Amino acid sequence: MAVAGFSESDLEITLKQSALVVSGRAPKDETPRQFLHRGIARRAFERRFELADHIVVDGATLENGLLHIALRRVVPGLPNFAEFAHENRHFTFFTVQVGSGIEAVPRSMVVSAEALGYTRLQIFRYVVLPLGFRICLPALNNNLVKLVKTTSQAFAIAVPEILYVAVQIYTDRLNVWEMMVVMLLTYVSIVAFLVWAMGRWERSLRIPGYSV
Numbered sequence: 001m002a003v004a005g006f007s008e009s010d011l012e013i014t015l016k017q018s019a020l021v022v023s024g025r026a027p028k029d030e031t032p033r034q035f036l037h038r039g040i041a042r043r044a045f046e047r048r049f050e051l052a053d054h055i056v057v058d059g060a061t062l063e064n065g066l067l068h069i070a071l072r073r074v075v076p077g078l079p080n081f082a083e084f085a086h087e088n089r090h091f092t093f094f095t096v097q098v099g100s101g102i103e104a105v106p107r108s109m110v111v112s113a114e115a116l117g118y119t120r121l122q123i124f125r126y127v128v129l130p131l132g133f134r135i136c137l138p139a140l141n142n143n144l145v146k147l148v149k150t151t152s153q154a155f156a157i158a159v160p161e162i163l164y165v166a167v168q169i170y171t172d173r174l175n176v177w178e179m180m181v182v183m184l185l186t187y188v189s190i191v192a193f194l195v196w197a198m199g200r201w202e203r204s205l206r207i208p209g210y211s212v
Contacts, residue, residue: 001047004065011067013060020049020057022067073168090147097143101136102128134205141198145191162186 003011006024014021023046051071058070105128113123151162166183169175 001067001069002065003062003067006062006065008062011062013057013069015051015057018051018053020051020069022047022049022069090143090150093143094140097136097139098133100139101134102132104135105131131207134207137198137202137205141195141202144198145194148190148194149187 001022003024006026010024010026012023012025014023023044025044054073056072058072060067060069062068109127109131110123113127118126162183166179169179
C-alpha cells in the first residue's frame with residue numbers, strides 16, 4: 001500500500017473483528033511556507049479491508065513509502081465433527097456392501113464345507129469371507145473412488161484438502177486457470193490410478209466359475 005509522505009509514527013493499523021483498518025494522520029505544521037509545487041498533500045486517510053476466515057496479521061513494515069502488511073492463513077484444527085460425519089457416511093456404505101457380499105455367497109458352498117467337516121468358524125474364515133469379499137469388491141472400489149472425488153466437499157468446512165490448497169495458492173498468486181488445470185489433472189490422476197490398481201486386484205482375485 002502506497003503511503004508516501006507518512007512516517008511510521010503517522011500510521012495506525014488496527015484489527016476490528018475481521019476488518020483491517022489502516023489510517024494515516026499527518027501532524028500539523030504551523031510553520032508558514034510557500035510551495036512552488038506540492039506533489040504529496042499528506043492528507044489524512046483511512047482504508048478498510050475485510051479479511052477472510054482464518055486470516056491473521058503477522059506484522060507490518062514501512063519501506064520507501066510502501067506499507068507492507070504480512071498476512072497468514074491459519075489452518076483450523078483437525079479432526080472436526082463435520083469431517084467425521086463425511087467419513088462415517090462412506091463407512092456406512094462400506095459396511096452394507098460387505099454384508100451384501102457375504103449374504104450373496106451360495107448356500108451350496110456352505111453345505112459343501114459342512115460336508116467336509118469344517119466348523120462354523122472355519123466355514124466363515126475359509127469360505128464365506130473370501131468369497132463374499134470378492135463378490136463385493138467391485139462395489140467397494142466404486143465407493144473408494146467416490147470417497148476420493150467427494151473430498152472436495154471438505155472445502156466447505158475449511159478442511160485443508162486439494163481444493164482448499166488450490167484456492168489458497170491462486171488467491172495469493174492470482175493464477176486461477178493454472179491452478180484449476182493442476183487440480184483437474186491431480187484428481188484425474190489419482191482416480192485413474194485407483195481404477196487401474198483396483199482393476200488389477202479384481203483380476204488377481206478372480207474365482208473361476210463365479211464370474212467374479
